[in-house]
Amino acid sequence: MSEQVLLKNIDNPSAHRIETYEASGGYQGLRTVLRNFAPDEVIEEVKSANLRGRGGAGFPTGLKWSFVPKDSPLPRYLCCNADEGEPGTFKDRILMERDPHQLIEGMIIAAYAIGCRTAYLYIRGEYGLSIEHCQQAIDEAHALGYLGPNILDSEHSLEIHIHKGAGAYICGEETALLESIEGRRGQPKLKPPFPAVAGLYECPTVVNNVETLACLPHLFSRGGEWFASIGPDHSPGPKLFCISGQVKRPGVYELPMGRTLGEMLEDYGGGALTGQFKAGIPGGVSAPMFPRSEFDIKMDFASLAEAGSMLGSAGIIGLDETASIPQVARRVTEFFNHESCGKCTPCREGLTWAAKILRRIEAGRGQRGDVEQLEMLCGGIFGKSFCALGDGAAWALGAALKHFRHEFDALIIPQSKAG
Amino acid sequence: MSDTRSLDEIKSDLAERVEQIMTRYPTARSAIMPSLDLAQQEYGSVDELTYRAIAELLDVPEIWVFEVASFYSLYDRSKMGRHHIRLCTNLPCMLRGAEALMQHLQQRLEVEPGETTSDGSFTLSAVECLGACEVAPVLMAHAQYHGDLTVEKLDALLATFAAQPAEEMS
Amino acid sequence: MVTCTMDGQTLEVDPGTTILTAASSVGIKIPTFCFHERLSLSASCRMCLVEVEGRGKLEPACATVIAPDMVIHTQSAQVAGTRQDMLEILLANHPLDCPVCDKGGECELQDTVFRYGKGDSRLRDPKRVFRQDDIELNQVIVFNANRCIQCQRCVRVCEEVVGDVALGTSERGLDSEITGVGNSLKDCSHCGNCIEVCPVGALMSIPYRYKARPWDLEKTETICGMCGSGCSISVEFADGRFKRVKSDPDTGMNKELLCAKGRFGFDAIDGGKRIEHPMIRKNGVLKPVGWPEAIQLIATRACEIKERHGRIQGQISPRQSNETAYKFQQLMRRVFESQDIHSSTRFSGLQAPGAVAALARLVTGPMQRKPLQSLLEADCIFLLGANVSEENPVSGYLLRSAMIDSGKRLIVSSSRPSGLDAIASAKLRLLPGKEASLMSRLISDASSLGDDPKPTDNMIAKARGILNGAERITLLIGTEFLRTSKAAECLRWIEKAVGHFGAQGKTVELQFLFDRPNQLGLWDMGCLSGVAPGWQGSLTPLPEPEDPVELHYILGADPLPNEPSTDRPAFLVVHTSHFNKTVERADVVLPSASYGEESGTYTNNEGRVQTLRPVRSPLPDLLAARQVFNLISRAMWQGPLPVEEGSVRNRIKAKYPAFGLFDQETIQSEAGQTCIWPKEDSLEPPEDDLSQGNGAAQGRRHLITGDNQFQSGKLATRSSILSSLDKGPYVEMNPGAGADREYEGMMVTLFSTGESFTAPLRINRNLDEDTVFVPESFLMEHGKKILSCVDYPRDVDVVLSGFGHASNKG
Ligand SMILES: Cc1cc2nc3c(=O)[nH]c(=O)nc-3n(C[C@H](O)[C@H](O)[C@H](O)COP(=O)(O)O)c2cc1C
Ligand code: SF4
Numbered sequence A: 001m002s003e004q005v006l007l008k009n010i011d012n013p014s015a016h017r018i019e020t021y022e023a024s025g026g027y028q029g030l031r032t033v034l035r036n037f038a039p040d041e042v043i044e045e046v047k048s049a050n051l052r053g054r055g056g057a058g059f060p061t062g063l064k065w066s067f068v069p070k071d072s073p074l075p076r077y078l079c080c081n082a083d084e085g086e087p088g089t090f091k092d093r094i095l096m097e098r099d100p101h102q103l104i105e106g107m108i109i110a111a112y113a114i115g116c117r118t119a120y121l122y123i124r125g126e127y128g129l130s131i132e133h134c135q136q137a138i139d140e141a142h143a144l145g146y147l148g149p150n151i152l153d154s155e156h157s158l159e160i161h162i163h164k165g166a167g168a169y170i171c172g173e174e175t176a177l178l179e180s181i182e183g184r185r186g187q188p189k190l191k192p193p194f195p196a197v198a199g200l201y202e203c204p205t206v207v208n209n210v211e212t213l214a215c216l217p218h219l220f221s222r223g224g225e226w227f228a229s230i231g232p233d234h235s236p237g238p239k240l241f242c243i244s245g246q247v248k249r250p251g252v253y254e255l256p257m258g259r260t261l262g263e264m265l266e267d268y269g270g271g272a273l274t275g276q277f278k279a280g281i282p283g284g285v286s287a288p289m290f291p292r293s294e295f296d297i298k299m300d301f302a303s304l305a306e307a308g309s310m311l312g313s314a315g316i317i318g319l320d321e322t323a324s325i326p327q328v329a330r331r332v333t334e335f336f337n338h339e340s341c342g343k344c345t346p347c348r349e350g351l352t353w354a355a356k357i358l359r360r361i362e363a364g365r366g367q368r369g370d371v372e373q374l375e376m377l378c379g380g381i382f383g384k385s386f387c388a389l390g391d392g393a394a395w396a397l398g399a400a401l402k403h404f405r406h407e408f409d410a411l412i413i414p415q416s417k418a419g
Numbered sequence B: 001m002s003d004t005r006s007l008d009e010i011k012s013d014l015a016e017r018v019e020q021i022m023t024r025y026p027t028a029r030s031a032i033m034p035s036l037d038l039a040q041q042e043y044g045s046v047d048e049l050t051y052r053a054i055a056e057l058l059d060v061p062e063i064w065v066f067e068v069a070s071f072y073s074l075y076d077r078s079k080m081g082r083h084h085i086r087l088c089t090n091l092p093c094m095l096r097g098a099e100a101l102m103q104h105l106q107q108r109l110e111v112e113p114g115e116t117t118s119d120g121s122f123t124l125s126a127v128e129c130l131g132a133c134e135v136a137p138v139l140m141a142h143a144q145y146h147g148d149l150t151v152e153k154l155d156a157l158l159a160t161f162a163a164q165p166a167e168e169m170s
Numbered sequence C: 001m002v003t004c005t006m007d008g009q010t011l012e013v014d015p016g017t018t019i020l021t022a023a024s025s026v027g028i029k030i031p032t033f034c035f036h037e038r039l040s041l042s043a044s045c046r047m048c049l050v051e052v053e054g055r056g057k058l059e060p061a062c063a064t065v066i067a068p069d070m071v072i073h074t075q076s077a078q079v080a081g082t083r084q085d086m087l088e089i090l091l092a093n094h095p096l097d098c099p100v101c102d103k104g105g106e107c108e109l110q111d112t113v114f115r116y117g118k119g120d121s122r123l124r125d126p127k128r129v130f131r132q133d134d135i136e137l138n139q140v141i142v143f144n145a146n147r148c149i150q151c152q153r154c155v156r157v158c159e160e161v162v163g164d165v166a167l168g169t170s171e172r173g174l175d176s177e178i179t180g181v182g183n184s185l186k187d188c189s190h191c192g193n194c195i196e197v198c199p200v201g202a203l204m205s206i207p208y209r210y211k212a213r214p215w216d217l218e219k220t221e222t223i224c225g226m227c228g229s230g231c232s233i234s235v236e237f238a239d240g241r242f243k244r245v246k247s248d249p250d251t252g253m254n255k256e257l258l259c260a261k262g263r264f265g266f267d268a269i270d271g272g273k274r275i276e277h278p279m280i281r282k283n284g285v286l287k288p289v290g291w292p293e294a295i296q297l298i299a300t301r302a303c304e305i306k307e308r309h310g311r312i313q314g315q316i317s318p319r320q321s322n323e324t325a326y327k328f329q330q331l332m333r334r335v336f337e338s339q340d341i342h343s344s345t346r347f348s349g350l351q352a353p354g355a356v357a358a359l360a361r362l363v364t365g366p367m368q369r370k371p372l373q374s375l376l377e378a379d380c381i382f383l384l385g386a387n388v389s390e391e392n393p394v395s396g397y398l399l400r401s402a403m404i405d406s407g408k409r410l411i412v413s414s415s416r417p418s419g420l421d422a423i424a425s426a427k428l429r430l431l432p433g434k435e436a437s438l439m440s441r442l443i444s445d446a447s448s449l450g451d452d453p454k455p456t457d458n459m460i461a462k463a464r465g466i467l468n469g470a471e472r473i474t475l476l477i478g479t480e481f482l483r484t485s486k487a488a489e490c491l492r493w494i495e496k497a498v499g500h501f502g503a504q505g506k507t508v509e510l511q512f513l514f515d516r517p518n519q520l521g522l523w524d525m526g527c528l529s530g531v532a533p534g535w536q537g538s539l540t541p542l543p544e545p546e547d548p549v550e551l552h553y554i555l556g557a558d559p560l561p562n563e564p565s566t567d568r569p570a571f572l573v574v575h576t577s578h579f580n581k582t583v584e585r586a587d588v589v590l591p592s593a594s595y596g597e598e599s600g601t602y603t604n605n606e607g608r609v610q611t612l613r614p615v616r617s618p619l620p621d622l623l624a625a626r627q628v629f630n631l632i633s634r635a636m637w638q639g640p641l642p643v644e645e646g647s648v649r650n651r652i653k654a655k656y657p658a659f660g661l662f663d664q665e666t667i668q669s670e671a672g673q674t675c676i677w678p679k680e681d682s683l684e685p686p687e688d689d690l691s692q693g694n695g696a697a698q699g700r701r702h703l704i705t706g707d708n709q710f711q712s713g714k715l716a717t718r719s720s721i722l723s724s725l726d727k728g729p730y731v732e733m734n735p736g737a738g739a740d741r742e743y744e745g746m747m748v749t750l751f752s753t754g755e756s757f758t759a760p761l762r763i764n765r766n767l768d769e770d771t772v773f774v775p776e777s778f779l780m781e782h783g784k785k786i787l788s789c790v791d792y793p794r795d796v797d798v799v800l801s802g803f804g805h806a807s808n809k810g
């Protein structure tokens, strides 16, 4: 097994306490930053380490920070996206429950880089223990001068407030998350302007994922070069993969990117629960699935994108031969339908329609033309919805239809009329 | 469960803590979610009176509070059973038997998902991914996760719940 | 300029132009639902998606700004297919109840499907049915959830333009539903703009519901008769009966916006009791007579009084047209030889010496005759002594919309609170009449705050800072101070302030906010003591104030409940359309057409001269008012007065060349040239104490009045819809210490000089504690003279009675 960076202390029951964290080198990255780096240099270092966001889109973190206007008189905000709701994803929870100081330290570094004095940590409401441990970590960090005014006697000051989500997957979408902090319904906002220019309270804002931020202390205590040397050039750094579904050893695994989907499911996930795998989902249910025949796909941002899927949240879900793809498609579509914010037409109305058809098919009442109808709906939603939730829903359903059409066809009543 | 309280009582109950919450944000509107959460912790659920109290404490239109309360699924807008069981039925849990567990719970409790037992002791909900797929199938009750569920484990859990009043669980 | 290609056509557009705007400028139609010119962008309906070369996804035309060299396709196969898909998806859940839907025939969804849709839907599953029944949000607005397409226009118009935040959205996803809740719906101003912007039949007007099909409606474009904003309205009739009022999105200052009075008050034309024949008081009783007898009686009395130089007074309602007003002043001046013409008894402050001259200087000087919209471009808007949200709601909506621009500042000084307070950078509760003091302090050099600055001082310091920092100031002034004895002083100080800021190189522009539709027009026409048409000074001497009025000719107005009784009552001629209190006391009654029955023009607050068109013909046997004046003139051997509208307008033009000119550079100077109103220089700073709100001394408060959002004098009281929304008399005040609950359900009695007025208490914590507000119609209805014009605001004793609901149920 490769070196464990993010999960180094994960089995230590007191890893969430600041003493443990400090004893294992915690807050050294922050010290280095405050001592040796100007904010701009922090951004440059993150750019050259090529850290890419772990929240889903893989956007280069340093580049995102550099969009924050330097001359704006407005306050800047940092928001940590800990809304982790993508089915099959639980890495951020583990980080926050077990080793939250990594995240807090990362937030302090990121805030320093963009000149932010107030940061919000948006944790989904179900994550009670994460909220408790993060709050404790914030309090501990405060007590030792890592938070508050003039951190470690520097000019940098920061307060972190936890904002508790309340059960809405869409709030993981960054602009919906900002709306939610502003006390509104969590609906995505029009871009441009992008959050970096006009985000929270119309002020320059950076939104980063928990894991992205948790990488920062290590990146700075060990250097950008070290960071860049892990894994493939275009997708470097330590990475967490969640493996779940019909596998023998579900769990979170830290590995460099670039292993194949098959390796992940077989070698780390421990193989299929029953017989062989039928398909694998590489990055949470929004990411199109691969049939077993394509399991040699490499698990990194670029390879997956090229193959028409995505690394997404790196939530790998194994489907073994007992899985019914129409049922999987139905359940996943119901999920997106339930979580659609309702703002845009294709997602709001289209997914409801798709779910109705899928329920009928699963119940053996599929009619000729239903699959074509589903394809039309996928086409009407994908690329046309307001935000990526609708895209993901249509994308994932489209892949199921494409690779496993025969399973749907098998459920269609032969003599039924075409629509 | 604020039905036994008056608007003024709710307001004075919450005022100080709502004030405290407001210091964390530049706008009063931002305090709507944490205030609803606070009220729900205090009273078990939120209702019209709670929205009005929060709206008045924050000096925002009442509709803003209601919009938020109804958008997010963790705010309970009706009285829940003493034990609210939220069983995840999303894909990773489904693939490991959540649907059968749901069937089992429905039979044991004699309710459909979304309903409360007639004695008011259990509410059963089917929920989306709880972010604990490594222990799928999983449920949440009293803000705690119970994973790697089997029918036997579920029965044991129900028995523990039934034996204990809700207050001691959280 | 940015160059782009759209459907093969090369376009040059201003930077920042969206694809949608550019397309419509060259006549390319792109379908939309959520987009609305007035509202913030939503880009959520996805109907307007178009293809932009080089971009992976289709882009919403409504929200995509054209970048240099963009190549855009708005009609490609992909775009057309997307439109079909989007409509099919929308229709999946949309009920196909067009035959019974009020919107059928004017539904944007229906029209868009017709034009861009595929025609059929492949949905084979049951449609969602939200609710079996429609929900009545209030007495005038009903909601059908099933038809809603979630464009959110209603929610946006309510919050962004009207400022009510009465509507919101509950749930999410497909369950999303437009809704209102208890307290928020209570704030609804019932303007119905949500109905107007709804593209489908989800929000509907209750009074219009199931009354007509749009294709059967006959439309008349005219001007609203309620307030001086002068909104364009389209009055729709079917089968000879009034059905509804709408407004064209492309016309007038309001462009589709209307307030409750404008949208729902038009049923007033069917309200009240009409006067059908001329009447003469015989043995104390009014008896119907023929026109000649009535006219002869007036002529005889007038001749006789004129002979002995007795005083004849004329009074005209500001709902009369310019043409009638012009003839009325001619009747007064030429035939009766009297200068004693009034157009609003409420503005008694104008009777003070010098007041009219001060008014004339403002109107012919800094007052602008151009669109309010252009005045709202100023970086500082100063609302002085106006209750715009209640008295000129649509002007208020435009103001609020303009304030979206974050660089703009609003200063509010008013006697009553309004929704605009919340977006004002500086706000002051000020008793009417103290505007003079406020202006003098705002421009005085003594800018330092004392050791113990009062809230007033802070506001003044703030406002001064904003004014000094502004480059362009717009002053919108209400008319409440014209009711006070300090009217002249206020007018002078406003003029002085304009001069002060003008001298600093700022552009300062001013408009009045009148509560009646043709106040400005009446003055322009010379219906003002001592001012001839076109604001010419008049040389004929004015009557001595002590002289008793011997003949009182009242056109349209109903002033008498307001008038102190005189020992020797004048010979009273009342020329009006409906029975009222004044009619009861008349010696001669002449019937007239009512609003909506005659053509002519109104001049709105902006100075726009707008055409009034009759929506139905007047009663048979009715002589037009101008015809009556003509007959009186002839009966007095004074020769004919022209009657026909066109020739009257020619006369007006001859006297007042700037008449009808609007938004043109020349009118300002032209108007200025013709008037010579002497300047009075020395102005002593008034010594009023501006601070208020320090509690009512021993139950004494200042009574202020005016229109509320459902009132506009007599006309609105004849609307049964507005009257029902108004819910009867109330007294609005801030009861002071103690919880609201302790006061709820109490009655308030106001006492003043032997009169009293009792009505239920309405709590408004934003009123100052030393004022009390009663809507004017309620006071008038009860014939209370405590509002005597002479000292406004009136000091009254306030007594609360009854028990508040001290129950614990919230
Ligand atoms: C529907 C939807 C859900 C998302 N959920 C999450 C989430 O739970 N956590 C997260 O970090 N990012 C989520 N994202 C991605 C965020 O929008 C955003 O890209 C990310 O937080 C940026 O952080 P990063 O640059 O560190 O990856 C989601 C995006 C979409 C469209
Ligand atoms: S795709 Fe549209 S409806 Fe769906 S979540 Fe995004 S904005 Fe909301």
Ligand code: FES
Pocket (backbone or CB within 6 Å): C031, C032, C033, C034, C035, C042, C043, C044, C045, C046, C047, C048, C049, C060, C061, C062, C063
């Ligand atoms: S009009 Fe552009 S998305 Fe609705």
